[in-house]
Amino acid sequence: MTDQASITIYRRVAGNWSGRFSDLSVFADGEKVGAMASGKEEHIKIPPGSHTMLVKGLLCRSNELKVHLAPQENKYLECGMSLLKGLAWSAISLVLFFIIFLLFLRFFNHNISCAAAATSVVGVIALLISPNEIIYLIETSPNQD
Numbered sequence: 694m695t696d697q698a699s700i701t702i703y704r705r706v707a708g709n710w711s712g713r714f715s716d717l718s719v720f721a722d723g724e725k726v727g728a729m730a731s732g733k734e735e736h737i738k739i740p741p742g743s744h745t746m747l748v749k750g751l752l753c754r755s756n757e758l759k760v761h762l763a764p765q766e767n768k769y770l771e772c773g774m775s776l777l778k779g780l781a782w783s784a785i786s787l788v789l790f791f792i793i794f795l796l797f798l799r800f801f802n803h804n805i806s807c808a809a810a811a812t813s814v815v816g817v818i819a820l821l822i823s824p825n826e827i828i829y830l831i832e833t834s835p836n837q838d
Contacts, residue, residue, distance in 0.1 A: 698741045698762035702748070703833075704729040705773030717772065717828065720747040729772075741766070748772045748830050755830035771833045790815075 702719055719727040719735055721744050727735040729748075741764045748755040760768050793815055797808035 696764035697738050699767045700737045702735045702770045706732040718749045748828055753828055755828040758830045769833050769835050772828055772830045
């Protein structure tokens with residue numbers, strides 16, 4: 694089709710070691726349309742019109758970004774890890790896991806291994822259901838830096 698539009702998404706290099714090794718999935722209007730490694734670009738052909746873009750990792754996601762594309766137009770987006778939100782999420786999680794550990798420690802009559810196991814299960818469940826938006830997604834220009 695000659696009237697196709699496109700979106701180029703650049704993924705900034707992750708500041709933490711875990712983000713460097715995992716791909717992020719790119720979604721347009723709820724459908725997966727690509728994946729990006731740290732420091733790479735993803736070029737997506739998409740019909741003209743309004744679209745809702747989203748980037749997801751294993752345990753995190755970006756904000757939803759609405760873009761409108763004219764025929765043959767190319768929009769540039771950038772995504773990366775939001776340091777402030779990531780640090781805030783880590784600090785809150787650490788405090789909550791410590792409190793939960795102390796509660797389980799008391800419940801299990803000071804049996805450290807049982808309390809640690811129970812705290813780990815609660816932690817994994819909390820991470821899986823967390824809607825945290827520690828990845829940002831913004832519209833930008835073709836020049837990344």
